[in-house]
Amino acid sequence: MKHSRDAAGTYPARSIFPDLTPIKVEQVEAARPRVRRITPELPAVKPRIPQKATLGKGQIKSTTLSFSNIHQYGDLFVNLLKARKAIFIDRLHWSLPEAEGMEFDQYDTPLSRWIVVHEYGEILAGIRLTPTTARCGMYSYMLRDAQKGLLQSIPTSVLFIEAPVNSRVWEASRVFVSNDVPAHRRLAVQAALVARLTQTARDQGATHVIGIVPSIWSRWLRRLNLSAVPVGPKFVIDGTNNQAILFTAAKYLN
Numbered sequence: 001m002k003h004s005r006d007a008a009g010t011y012p013a014r015s016i017f018p019d020l021t022p023i024k025v026e027q028v029e030a031a032r033p034r035v036r037r038i039t040p041e042l043p044a045v046k047p048r049i050p051q052k053a054t055l056g057k058g059q060i061k062s063t064t065l066s067f068s069n070i071h072q073y074g075d076l077f078v079n080l081l082k083a084r085k086a087i088f089i090d091r092l093h094w095s096l097p098e099a100e101g102m103e104f105d106q107y108d109t110p111l112s113r114w115i116v117v118h119e120y121g122e123i124l125a126g127i128r129l130t131p132t133t134a135r136c137g138m139y140s141y142m143l144r145d146a147q148k149g150l151l152q153s154i155p156t157s158v159l160f161i162e163a164p165v166n167s168r169v170w171e172a173s174r175v176f177v178s179n180d181v182p183a184h185r186r187l188a189v190q191a192a193l194v195a196r197l198t199q200t201a202r203d204q205g206a207t208h209v210i211g212i213v214p215s216i217w218s219r220w221l222r223r224l225n226l227s228a229v230p231v232g233p234k235f236v237i238d239g240t241n242n243q244a245i246l247f248t249a250a251k252y253l254n
Contacts, residue, residue, distance in 0.1 A: 083123035172211030
């Protein structure tokens with residue numbers, strides 16, 4: 001079945017996401033010649049952690065936070081927002097809301113979940129997960145709102161396809177690993193982050209995760225033995241190269 005692009009040059013999500021398979025390579029090449037290849041199937045895989053990239057003796061923990069359970073974890077949520085400020089505002093100089101040393105925006109609502117990798121209260125890495133069915137006033141989720149022209153910092157052409165609205169697809173945003181994590185531990189921290197992310201997505205009924213990540217995503221996903229497909233062109237946010245990708249949480253094995 002052939003699908004037609006709309007006036008904005010995107011393919012309708014309803015024609016792609018009911019079966020939750022990436023768009024065909026010929027469709028993507030027609031829309032964006034720079035894209036080389038789209039993998040039609042993402043195999044089940046395990047995160048690969050080299051022997052030298054160990055987690056230590058159980059000090060590193062990964063936690064999923066929600067508005068319902070943040071009271072159980074002391075200052076962990078506050079520290080996460082402070083770590084986000086240190087990364088996205090202080091280091092990357094993104095123009096984002098902040099207050100009392102914390103970074104936040106309109107997507108930090110009870111609809112979202114926050115993945116935190118931490119050790120003795122120190123934030124090592126984090127991700128925010130938001131359902132693509134989310135609604136809060138005029139906003140939904142980051143990629144869809146960007147495509148609709150509601151976000152000045154992200155281009156409306158961020159996706160090759162129409163942004164999905166599907167309970168089985170969640171968006172990952174605010175992805176980071178702290179600069180304080182030494183090189184020999186970064187891969188282990190990334191593996192813990194991705195493992196908790198995919199488990200949380202599955203717990204919420206999601207099979208796929210879509211989101212904006214640094215454009216070097218393919219490099220660190222290969223290190224973790226994971227697969228993903230690009231679903232948008234590379235673009236720049238305040239000097240940082242980024243790209244939207246899709247991966248299959250349901251096929252990830254712990």
